Amino acid sequence: MGRIVRGEHPPGTPLPPEPALCETFAVSRTVVREAVKVLQEKGLVQVRQGSGTTVTAPALWNMLDEQVLAASIAQDESMAILDDLVVTRRLLESDMANVAARLATPEVVGQLRTLVDRMDELVDDHVTYAEHDRAFHDVIMQSSGNRIARGVVRALESQVVNTARYMGHPERAMCVASNRGHRRIYERIAAHDPGGAAEAMFTHITEAWLVRRSAPGDPVRLER
Incomplete structure (x- = not known):
């Protein structure tokens, strides 16, 4: 979430594939899939069959979600x-x-x-x-x-x-x-x-x- 909010994964770009995320965060595919599901529920990504997971525009993020709000405030100079x-x-x-x-x-x-x-x-x-x-x-x-x-x-x-x-x-x-x-x-x-x-x-x-x-x-x- 922090990387998305910081702009390391800009809106409209795909998240790295599952194997890369597993390696980056040293977790299993199950954990990655659960994390992506949470990001989708918070409005930060959109998951489409066949086209992968894409980062959404900030206007679509759920700003009443405590984690999204806290991360956004922390990065907003x-x-x-x-x-x-x-x-x-x-x-x-x-x-x-x-x-x-x-x-x-x-x-x-x-x-x-x-x-x-x-x-x-x-x-x-x-x-x-x-x-x-x-x-x-x-x-x-x-x-x-x-x-x-x-x-x-x-x-x-x-x-x-x-x-x-x-x-x-x-x-x-x-x-x-x-x-x-x-x-x-x-x-x-x-x-x-x-x-x-x-x-x-x-x-x-x-x-x-x-x-x-x-x-x-x-x-x-x-x-x-």
């Missing part, structure tokens, strides 16, 4: 994959914030306020702050009732939440700025302002990523 992840996350979470602002009960509003107030106290404890940060977003996602969108966001974030490329190097100022965004989201949800909550979430996710993002160049994917 431009951080375009992470930019796309952030764009997807802010789209889904903005919509969920919109719904949460309409549906939030007093209990949910109280939970959000407690988390925001607590995060103000945790700006010097990056690990515990991050745990409360995730809890804040999850309360909003659960409040929206959109289990599919929540599942997608959680699946994507689970692959990157502990990586330095996505999380950056947290500092006190970063946590302070991040929680200002959380408070704006909380205030709009507490006011039952769907449009304001969605905009606050969109802005917060975008700004927080731009602070953490370390790749050179203009992240055009983040433009509206």
Whole structure:
């Protein structure tokens, strides 16, 4: 998989024949066939009788597969994959914030306020702050009732939440700025302002990523 993602086997080219793969990886033909089957299930190759196994274009890869996503992120020096992840996350979470602002009960509003107030106290404890940060977003996602969108966001974030490329190097100022965004989201949800909550979430996710993002160049994917 790593060789395909790195471009050592470009899209449209055939994989080496079974004997060559067996020799390269020092495995049996059975293992090679099982590996090719897995690659096919993940969308990285296409197997056709009589014409062998061909590498597919990246557009056909299953980017929700944890191994494909992790390998793609590891090889992406431009951080375009992470930019796309952030764009997807802010789209889904903005919509969920919109719904949460309409549906939030007093209990949910109280939970959000407690988390925001607590995060103000945790700006010097990056690990515990991050745990409360995730809890804040999850309360909003659960409040929206959109289990599919929540599942997608959680699946994507689970692959990157502990990586330095996505999380950056947290500092006190970063946590302070991040929680200002959380408070704006909380205030709009507490006011039952769907449009304001969605905009606050969109802005917060975008700004927080731009602070953490370390790749050179203009992240055009983040433009509206």
